[in-house]
Amino acid sequence: MTLDLQPGQKLARGVSRHLATHGYVSIEEFVPARGLRVDVMGLGPKGELWVIECKSSRADYQSDSKWQGYLEWCDRFFWAVDTDFPTDLLPEETGLIIADAYDAEIIRMSPESKLAPARRKKMIQKFAVDAARRLQALRDPRL
Numbered sequence: 001m002t003l004d005l006q007p008g009q010k011l012a013r014g015v016s017r018h019l020a021t022h023g024y025v026s027i028e029e030f031v032p033a034r035g036l037r038v039d040v041m042g043l044g045p046k047g048e049l050w051v052i053e054c055k056s057s058r059a060d061y062q063s064d065s066k067w068q069g070y071l072e073w074c075d076r077f078f079w080a081v082d083t084d085f086p087t088d089l090l091p092e093e094t095g096l097i098i099a100d101a102y103d104a105e106i107i108r109m110s111p112e113s114k115l116a117p118a119r120r121k122k123m124i125q126k127f128a129v130d131a132a133r134r135l136q137a138l139r140d141p142r143l
Contacts, residue, residue, distance in 0.1 A: 007056035007082075010101035012040050015052050015080045018097070018104035024050070027131050032073035032123060036066060040080070043127055047120060049073070050110075052097060054080045061089055073123060076110035 005013065009028075016026040023045040030041035032051075042050040051074040055061040061079075071077055078095030081087060087107075090096060095110025115123065136143060 005101065008039060008054045008060070011054035011056065011080045011082065011099045011104075012052075014099035014101050014104045015040050015054065015097060016042075017102065018099070018106075019050075019052075024048075025131075027127060027134070030127070030130060032070070032126070036069055036073070038070055038073075041074070041127060043124065047124060048075050049115060049120065049123055049127075050076045050078065052078045052080050054099070055085065056082070058086060058089065061085075071113065073115075073119075075112055075114055078106070078110050080104060 012028050016028065019026050019040075019042045024042040026040050026042045028040055029037055031037050032041070038051045039054040040052040042048075042052065044050070051070045053064065053067055053070070055064070067077075076095055078097050079090050080097040080099045081090070082100060083098060087096060093111065094108075095106065096108040097104050097106050099105075
């Protein structure tokens with residue numbers, strides 16, 4: 001089976017593969033709260049939550065007006081872009097990942113802003129429920 005992925009989806013796949021090498025699991029197109037949808041949410045081995053927004057072009061980045069709303073739902077926030085992206089557009093106070101469809105590399109670590117324990121618990125539970133529902137839908141599409 002060959003997937004016909006969009007440019008942002010290719011970046012998300014490479015990011016997810018890279019996160020796995022650091023002991024993270026990830027879920028794509030995760031909704032932390034109504035009206036928000038992050039490209040990749042990573043859950044680390046110690047319960048860390050990272051949000052990674054994948055931007056495939058300057059226009060894609062410039063049309064994103066919601067990204068600052070994602071900051072309150074994660075411990076660290078990153079942009080993932082390819083090698084041709086003009087990285088000088090990205091805010092210096094955010095993390096930077098260079099990615100392609102197969103892997104990624106963290107270029108600039110995002111500053112940490114720890115979630116409150118109650119929010120962390122809620123997000124980890126939502127992550128688990130969403131992941132389980134997606135797996136169940138793959139195993140039994142008629143459910």
